Amino acid sequence: MSLKKELLAAVPDNLKREPHLLALVEYIEREKIENKLHLASYLKKEISMAEQLIEQNKKSGATAVKLIRDKIVHLEVLKKCLGVTEEFLF
Numbered sequence: 001m002s003l004k005k006e007l008l009a010a011v012p013d014n015l016k017r018e019p020h021l022l023a024l025v026e027y028i029e030r031e032k033i034e035n036k037l038h039l040a041s042y043l044k045k046e047i048s049m050a051e052q053l054i055e056q057n058k059k060s061g062a063t064a065v066k067l068i069r070d071k072i073v074h075l076e077v078l079k080k081c082l083g084v085t086e087e088f089l090f
Helices: 003-010 019-030 036-057 062-089
Strands: none
Touching: 003 019, 003 036, 003 062, 019 036, 019 062, 036 062
């Protein structure tokens, strides 16, 4: 069974339309992630990179505000995706 199918089979129906679950499915498809360990590793790496970028740009001028805001939103989505992965695939 593919990872996407495994995830969708494990997640309750009321969560299947949640934006973070749809984002997680998109990550699996786009990055061609084949197993749950690879998925968890990928999400942790992305979270780390987003946190570093936010920290580096925190003290930047107004031009970086949108970038930081977008990265914070992306970071929250990644954290929710990791939570779903850990809850339903491990």
